[in-house]
Amino acid sequence: MSQTDIGTELRQAAPEPLLPVEKKLIGFSLGTGLVLLVALALLNYFMPATF
Amino acid sequence: MSAIETAPARISWTASETAPSISEDWLSVIIGLFIFVLALAALANIDLIGWAVTTSVWSNLGEALGTASKSYAPLGGVGALLATYAALLGVLSAAAVALKADVQKFALAFTAVFAIAYASWVVGRDANFAAVTPAELQKFGISWSLRLTNEGGFVFALIAGLIVANVFPRFAETIKEAVRPELYIKIAIVILGGFFAVTAAGKLNLATSLLLRGVAAIIEAYLIYWAVVYFVARKWFGFNREWAAPLASGISICGVSAAIATGGAIRARPIVPVLVSSLVVVFAVIEVLILPFLAQTFLWREPLVAGAWIGLAVKTDGAAVAGGGITESLILAKSAAEGVKYQPGWILGTTATVKVFIDVFIGIWAFVLGYIWTNHINATSDKAKISEIWQRFPKFILGFVLTFLIGLYLALATPADVAAKVPAAIGEANTFRVIFFILTFFSIGVLSNFKKLWQEGIGKLAAVYVISLFGFVIWVGLLISWLFFAGVKPPLAG
Secondary structure, rough: OOOHHHHHHHHOOOOOOOOOHHHHHHHHHHHHHHHHHHHHHHHHHHOOOOO | OOOHHHHHOHHHEEEEOOOOOOOOHHHHHHHHHHHHHHHHHHHOOOOOOOEEEEEEOOOHHOOEEEEHHHHHHHHHHHHHHHHHHHHHHHHHHHHHHHHHOOHHHHHHHHHHHHHHHHHHHHOOOOOHOOOOOOOHHHHHHHOOOOOOOOOOHHHHHHHHHHHHHHOOOHHHOHHHHHHHHHHHHHHHHHHOOOOOOOHOOOOHHHHHHHHHHHHHHHHEEEEEEEEHHHHHHHHOOOOOHHHHHHHHHHOOOOHHHEEEEEHHOOOOHHHHHHHHHHHHHHHHHHHHHHHHHHHHHHHHOHHHHHHHHHHHHHHHHHHHHHHEEEEEHHHHHHEEEOOOEEOHHHHHHHHHHHHHHHHOOOOOOHHHHHHHHHHOOOOOOOOOOOHHHHHOOOOOOHHOOOOHHHHHHHHHOOHHHOOHHHHHHHHHOOOOOOHHHHHHHHHHHHHOOHHHHHHHHHHHHHHHHHHHHHHHHHHHHHHHHHHHOOOOOOOOOO
């Protein structure tokens, strides 16, 4: 496919609904990420950087 | 990065190569370590690379150039420049041979790249651009300055590259053999490991704290950014999976390498990660032109927040680490003008740490995506293999860690008379780190042909990028940087 066809391809691409596995990936990533960030923030609070 | 070598397609600058026997990634480790080891000979009182050219802030062009070491002063500035050019040409031509590139074309192209990039650097060090403090203005006998600091020359090199790409595209095509930002920045990062070690040795507790905080960057990039950008691309913009996954990786993780690693992992067509990578480079340029100055204006009281923010917000190693260098220079200048003199190296070190931490997990993330795609989305016999984690691991990080550990050992565990020589020795290697930064900035500019990119019809991809980057990535990056780095200040100089 030539590069100039890319714009057309992107405009005309058939919709692909989110699959359950994609929803799981997004949800699991966000959930785990937020939990870990909160845990790290607490760790950071109770163990501040030492100089 | 290893991701590039294993990808189904290469970025345009490597188009003439066929099946290189070694990757750019490993070459960067070899070249970076080679320079580092040569520099360490100074510990045995053998100065092997003191002839490297350095550029001072100048008001008289004749005094701009000099040698890294006084022992080579008789060589003169122009002699040092020629020696540095010849040495780099030799080493990088050997690298071109290993990459099976056209060496003659590479040599000619590199000559042009080095000449324009270094000339831009010298122009950027004109006192009217670089001088910052009233004392400096007085010293150079000038009444005004743009106050772009010592590192403003990087911006000049970037602008020179942008001019070449957008005004002289045929010339840009001619020199593309030597336009290799990934190779240049990886060599610089390997050398940076030793420089960061010397900086960290003075404040080991603080350095350890920074490393621990780097973990937050990994979580943010892979688990928060990726999920949100993928959702935005799929749900709001209607991209299919083949485009959305590399795009999410490009915007969220580590730009070019992540997009290419993801493209390979989900078995996307080669054109997909290549176009996403082009977009990443263009936006990285825009960020480098804007974010360091915003950081200087709004974050100069929190230097390490600024350093971490640049590492999280700017995609591609080259632009991020180089942007960290500009940010450091701008903030140190602003702080000095306010009477606070921080030790150099910490802001750049924070940016590099954040970036390296993020890079480490590219292979694992690509494997996770590959596993999901080849088992649950596009079930295929070509399943993701565990060996792909190592294949996609960015090997230059090994070089960074090695020079860091060696530097730390030499600074902390050797007799005092040896340890005292370490900063000067690694300082000479750092001269080359700066030169590779300059080459990186220019190369990134040359790869940023805005008109060509627009003609390729990727406005919709750019829209996702703009919304994700400026509406989410930058601000969440700032929040996380603030959360983990606020109040952590670099040591004071002297």
